[in-house]
Amino acid sequence: MKTYFDCLPCFLSQALRAARIATDDEKKIKKVLDEVGMMLKDIPLENTPPETGRLVYRKISEITGNLDPYKKLKKESTKTALSLYPTLKDRVEKSDNRLLAAIKIAIAGNIIDFGANWNFDLKNDLVEILGKSFGICDYNRFKDRLDKADKILYLGDNAGECVFDRILIEEMKKPVIYVVRDKPVINDATYEDAVQAGIDKLANIISSGTDAPGTILKTCSSDFKNIYKESKFIISKGQGNYEALSNENHPIFFLLKAKCRVVADDLGVNEGDIILKEIDSYNI
Amino acid sequence: MKTYFDCLPCFLSQALRAARIATDDEKKIKKVLDEVGMMLKDIPLENTPPETGRLVYRKISEITGNLDPYKKLKKESTKTALSLYPTLKDRVEKSDNRLLAAIKIAIAGNIIDFGANWNFDLKNDLVEILGKSFGICDYNRFKDRLDKADKILYLGDNAGECVFDRILIEEMKKPVIYVVRDKPVINDATYEDAVQAGIDKLANIISSGTDAPGTILKTCSSDFKNIYKESKFIISKGQGNYEALSNENHPIFFLLKAKCRVVADDLGVNEGDIILKEIDSYNI
Numbered sequence: 430m431k432t433y434f435d436c437l438p439c440f441l442s443q444a445l446r447a448a449r450i451a452t453d454d455e456k457k458i459k460k461v462l463d464e465v466g467m468m469l470k471d472i473p474l475e476n477t478p479p480e481t482g483r484l485v486y487r488k489i490s491e492i493t494g495n496l497d498p499y500k501k502l503k504k505e506s507t508k509t510a511l512s513l514y515p516t517l518k519d520r521v522e523k524s525d526n527r528l529l530a531a532i533k534i535a536i537a538g539n540i541i542d543f544g545a546n547w548n549f550d551l552k553n554d555l556v557e558i559l560g561k562s563f564g565i566c567d568y569n570r571f572k573d574r575l576d577k578a579d580k581i582l583y584l585g586d587n588a589g590e591c592v593f594d595r596i597l598i599e600e601m602k603k604p605v606i607y608v609v610r611d612k613p614v615i616n617d618a619t620y621e622d623a624v625q626a627g628i629d630k631l632a633n634i635i636s637s638g639t640d641a642p643g644t645i646l647k648t649c650s651s652d653f654k655n656i657y658k659e660s661k662f663i664i665s666k667g668q669g670n671y672e673a674l675s676n677e678n679h680p681i682f683f684l685l686k687a688k689c690r691v692v693a694d695d696l697g698v699n700e701g702d703i704i705l706k707e708i709d710s711y712n713i
Numbered sequence: 714m715k716t717y718f719d720c721l722p723c724f725l726s727q728a729l730r731a732a733r734i735a736t737d738d739e740k741k742i743k744k745v746l747d748e749v750g751m752m753l754k755d756i757p758l759e760n761t762p763p764e765t766g767r768l769v770y771r772k773i774s775e776i777t778g779n780l781d782p783y784k785k786l787k788k789e790s791t792k793t794a795l796s797l798y799p800t801l802k803d804r805v806e807k808s809d810n811r812l813l814a815a816i817k818i819a820i821a822g823n824i825i826d827f828g829a830n831w832n833f834d835l836k837n838d839l840v841e842i843l844g845k846s847f848g849i850c851d852y853n854r855f856k857d858r859l860d861k862a863d864k865i866l867y868l869g870d871n872a873g874e875c876v877f878d879r880i881l882i883e884e885m886k887k888p889v890i891y892v893v894r895d896k897p898v899i900n901d902a903t904y905e906d907a908v909q910a911g912i913d914k915l916a917n918i919i920s921s922g923t924d925a926p927g928t929i930l931k932t933c934s935s936d937f938k939n940i941y942k943e944s945k946f947i948i949s950k951g952q953g954n955y956e957a958l959s960n961e962n963h964p965i966f967f968l969l970k971a972k973c974r975v976v977a978d979d980l981g982v983n984e985g986d987i988i989l990k991e992i993d994s995y996n997i
Contacts, residue, residue: 434729434742434743434746435729437725437729437746437750438722438723438725438726438729441721441722441725441750441753442722445718445719445721445722458718459718459758462718462721462753462754463753463754466721466725466750466751466752466753466754467750467751467754468750469725469746469747469750470746470747470750470751474743
């Protein structure tokens with residue numbers, strides 16, 4: 430997905446939020462705003478938003494000296510998500526379609542986000558999302574391809590959300606490679622977060638090699654890119670991964686909540702919709 | 714009110730919205746974003762937000778060549794507001810406290826705003842606001858000072874909103890000087906808008922001399938400043954006028970809806986609250 434004009438004020442809002450989490454020093458916060466404001470004119474609109482996000486969040490770390498401002502929030506998110514795990518498992522148990530229930534739970538986990546849409550209330554939003562219909566639901570194709578797949582490449586998104594991913598992984602009953610970011614960026618899941626969520630007991634966790642808030646292939650490691658190229662069934666979680674990969678020609682299913690108008694418009698859905706979408710290049 | 718950090722991304726969002734209304738030329742819209750992004754670092758935080766708003770909206774006019782992008786929207790707002798006038802008058806007629814009902818209606822008109830909070834639905838929002846309790850309600854002091862006043866200086870805010878102001882002016886039954894902006898800025902009311910709303914039949918309409926989206930005294934005409942200084946009872950409508958005048962030492966009542974978190978925090982109320990507030994310096 431390209432960068433839209435609306436992404437530019439959003440980068441500045443995100444920078445302010447992240448700077449405040451990274452430091453209490455008002456001068457440093459102001460410097461972040463000043464420098465990100467200056468950066469905006471040089472953002473190539475043909476780049477995907479996470480490419481710019483990467484530069485913005487690097488700048489925040491550089492100015493504030495805080496390399497992982499969301500560390501505490503990430504741990505808390507995972508803890509809260511783990512406390513919800515038994516209830517969510519029970520929901521799957523009691524559902525008529527266990528796989529679809531688990532998919533919906535994995536998407537619901539995508540509400541945990543301190544980037545584009547940080548104003549969430551996990552428990553209340555969860556109830557709302559689990560009761561919601563899909564904006565796009567390519568379930569039959571997902572089920573069909575899953576049945577044929579011998580393994581799954583699962584691109585994780587945020588810390589905390591990993592716990593919800595675990596529920597889907599448990600239902601798919603196939604070998605999974607679970608991909609995390611290489612270095613902390615916003616509240617995106619790194620190795621440590623995936624392990625805290627218990628993913629290590631179910632899947633092989635690898636790093637994509639990127640420090641961007643999305644799987645931007647050109648910033649990923651060769652090892653990851655090789656695995657990606659060979660994968661026949663990929664699950665991509667969240668907006669950042671959608672933004673980075675929506676124009677790829679590869680067997681990807683996007684599972685996300687459309688949290689901002691720009692992504693919703695790009696998908697042709699309403700803001701707030703939940704999405705299970707096979708990549709366009711494979712729908713043709 | 715000073716400029717808060719949160720105002721900076723908001724200026725950029727407002728600039729994008731205004732640029733899109735002013736022109737279809739994507740290059741010009743990008744130029745607005747680039748230049749406003751560059752301006753942010755030079756904004757003195759001790760200035761009030763409308764001082765910066767003035768510079769931002771001037772920049773948009775300069776780049777797009779459109780001096781009055783909101784002209785059509787303003788006319789439509791007034792037309793819609795006029796269509797609601799009979800129902801609103803009826804509401805006053807049927808109320809136990811006509812003056813308080815008219816005050817609430819005048820505040821409700823403040824939802825018409827294409828600046829800080831443009832995502833409004835006049836008819837639906839009106840029903841909601843009219844059913845809402847006040848966040849701050851200095852009604853007794855307002856009534857007391859109004860009874861003693863021999864004339865009223867009424868600082869208007871947005872086009873369309875003028876129709877709602879008309880209802881309050883009709884209830885106060887005192888001579889009114891109604892103040893509009895000198896030149897178009899956002900959807901703020903100018904002379905033409907006040908006349909379209911029918912204010913000229915009830916009040917003496919004057920210009921404050923400013924082209925800022927708020928009554929920033931240092932940008933106002935000497936004539937206006939003299940009238941302001943002599944006034945013993947001033948009604949100030951909307952956020953822009955609140956932001957410009959909240960630190961004054963003058964007999965002002967602010968009537969507004971707190972449309973953004975920054976203004977709500979400054980007032981110590983919740984976002985969305987409706988406010989009838991005597992200026993602090995007169996509360997002591």
